[in-house]
Amino acid sequence: MNEETSGVWNIRVLNVKTGETFQDTANILVSARGGLNQISWPDIKGLKDFNGKLMHSGAWDESIDLRNKRVGIIGNGSSAIQIVPAIQPLEGLKLSCFARSPTWISSSFGDAAMEKMGMDPRDTKFSRRHREYMARNPDKYSHFRKTLEAEAAKLFPITLEGTIERDGAMALFEAGMRQRLDGREDLATAIVPKFAPGCRRLTPGPGYLEALKEENVALITTPIQEVTTEGIKLASGECVELDVLICATGYDVKAPPTFKVTGRNGTTLAEKWKPYPQSYISIAIDEFPNFLLVGGPNSGLGSGSLISVFEAQGDYVVKVIRKMQRDDYATIEPKAERVADFSQYIDEYFKRTVYTDDCSSWYRAGKTGSRIVALWPGSSAQCLEVLRSPRWEDFVFETADETGNLLRWLGNGWSLTLTGGDPSWFLEADVVDVPEEGKPEESEFYKRRPFSY
Numbered sequence: 001m002n003e004e005t006s007g008v009w010n011i012r013v014l015n016v017k018t019g020e021t022f023q024d025t026a027n028i029l030v031s032a033r034g035g036l037n038q039i040s041w042p043d044i045k046g047l048k049d050f051n052g053k054l055m056h057s058g059a060w061d062e063s064i065d066l067r068n069k070r071v072g073i074i075g076n077g078s079s080a081i082q083i084v085p086a087i088q089p090l091e092g093l094k095l096s097c098f099a100r101s102p103t104w105i106s107s108s109f110g111d112a113a114m115e116k117m118g119m120d121p122r123d124t125k126f127s128r129r130h131r132e133y134m135a136r137n138p139d140k141y142s143h144f145r146k147t148l149e150a151e152a153a154k155l156f157p158i159t160l161e162g163t164i165e166r167d168g169a170m171a172l173f174e175a176g177m178r179q180r181l182d183g184r185e186d187l188a189t190a191i192v193p194k195f196a197p198g199c200r201r202l203t204p205g206p207g208y209l210e211a212l213k214e215e216n217v218a219l220i221t222t223p224i225q226e227v228t229t230e231g232i233k234l235a236s237g238e239c240v241e242l243d244v245l246i247c248a249t250g251y252d253v254k255a256p257p258t259f260k261v262t263g264r265n266g267t268t269l270a271e272k273w274k275p276y277p278q279s280y281i282s283i284a285i286d287e288f289p290n291f292l293l294v295g296g297p298n299s300g301l302g303s304g305s306l307i308s309v310f311e312a313q314g315d316y317v318v319k320v321i322r323k324m325q326r327d328d329y330a331t332i333e334p335k336a337e338r339v340a341d342f343s344q345y346i347d348e349y350f351k352r353t354v355y356t357d358d359c360s361s362w363y364r365a366g367k368t369g370s371r372i373v374a375l376w377p378g379s380s381a382q383c384l385e386v387l388r389s390p391r392w393e394d395f396v397f398e399t400a401d402e403t404g405n406l407l408r409w410l411g412n413g414w415s416l417t418l419t420g421g422d423p424s425w426f427l428e429a430d431v432v433d434v435p436e437e438g439k440p441e442e443s444e445f446y447k448r449r450p451f452s453y
């Protein structure tokens with residue numbers, strides 16, 4: 001809860017194991033919980049009546065031995081696509097895969113980059129010798145990383161409707177899937193989509209298509225009517241008896257945190273984010289001062305490196321904290337108009353992308369046609385540029401000064417450079433006057449990019 005008078009967050013923390021609670025306070029609260037953490041059970045009649053073992057892919061029960069069991073798995077998103085080939089070879093297993101939508105299985109991410117560097121894309125274990133070689137040759141390691149990152153970032157045009165890259169990817173993936181399905185027209189008809197690749201999350205899925213061809217696996221696309229005590233009843237009336245039912249049915253991406261967050265005027269985040277989450281460039285929310293997001297809504301990527309975005313969001317948080325410390329501000333809050341602007345931008349941007357094609361996807365707030373809530377509206381490269389340099393004019397600040405002198409931040413005339421720092425710093429590039437901890441030159445990011453705000 002934000003205590004408006006002092007600009008401080010009051011935080012009540014619950015130890016879920018012991019049930020104990022404790023209180024803490026913070027000037028800045030950062031939510032870095034991401035979007036894929038609240039598991040979503042399928043809304044299927046009778047699910048809880050199932051007499052066998054019921055589990056979700058996001059809460060795997062390691063104690064369950066799947067050998068010699070009749071196992072059902074609902075879904076064909078990234079989770080099911082990885083689980084199916086992993087469990088298919090188990091002794092005596094009979095696997096029924098319930099998939100109501102087609103899905104693209106792409107080539108592995110980074111394959112082209114690996115080939116470009118003369119490396120075998122299947123060899124991703126990287127031997128100790130190879131790692132030591134990279135450690136001794138930082139230029140080579142840097143080249144390797146940059147090639148992978150650049151190739152991933154340059155995939156961006158496949159996410160745009162009307163590009164040759166999008167059409168090329170579709171033809172390439174279809175040919176790849178058909179080749180891997182090796183004449184199994186029944187499977188190809190069921191699983192190869194008509195919508196553009198990337199509309200729902202692209203998954204490479206090594207071994208998935210091959211597993212579907214195995215004798216102990218059945219792909220079932222007939223809709224599920226209900227779950228019974230014995231298994232699954234299909235809309236055709238057929239019953240599939242099961243010992244274990246795995247729901248690889250994803251996550252509730254649009255849900256606010258399970259813990260209550262109360263901002264200004266008693267507004268809760270759950271209320272604020274109805275009917276869907278909105279933010280200022282995925283990093284902050286109006287009415288929630290000093291509350292920052294890493295991996296918040298609309299910060300996922302359909303192409304490019306998500307880790308680089310999360311790192312840039314972390315750097316953005318650091319820039320906010322430094323600005324508040326140096327300029328003596330108690331609160332920072334994005335302007336509501338800018339949140340509305342970003343929201344409008346999102347709606348317009350996605351119209352010309354593959355993400356609004358006719359597919360079911362967790363990128364959306366709900367059914368096909370609803371708003372894209374999980375993706376950044378742009379390329380990964382553009383996102384990094386946006387985050388690199390905060391536009392402070394998009395925020396409202398409240399001073400921490402009680403005297404009315406808004407230049408109190410000038411301090412007492414001393415500079416930390418005079419007490420152990422470098423008073424001639426201005427002769428060197430990329431160096432700024434900051435306290436010892438968190439010096440910019442300690443961060444790889446700032447070595448490459450001059451600190452700016």
Ligand SMILES: NC(=O)c1ccc[n+]([C@@H]2O[C@H](COP(=O)([O-])OP(=O)(O)OC[C@H]3O[C@@H](n4cnc5c(N)ncnc54)[C@H](OP(=O)(O)O)[C@@H]3O)[C@@H](O)[C@H]2O)c1
Pocket residue numbers: 036041042043044057074075076077078079080082099100101201224248249250251360361362
């Ligand atoms: N890095 C990794 O190794 C890794 C691994 C796993 C997951 N992930 C991340 O997690 C994301 C989510 O993946 P996920 O596979 O867990 O979830 P998901 O992509 O949202 O897939 C959920 C699946 O469950 C199906 N489903 C949901 N409700 C259903 C119902 N009532 N009846 C029948 N089918 C139902 C969906 O069908 P429809 O498509 O028809 O709606 C879909 O096939 C991934 O896209 C990825 O970003 C990452």
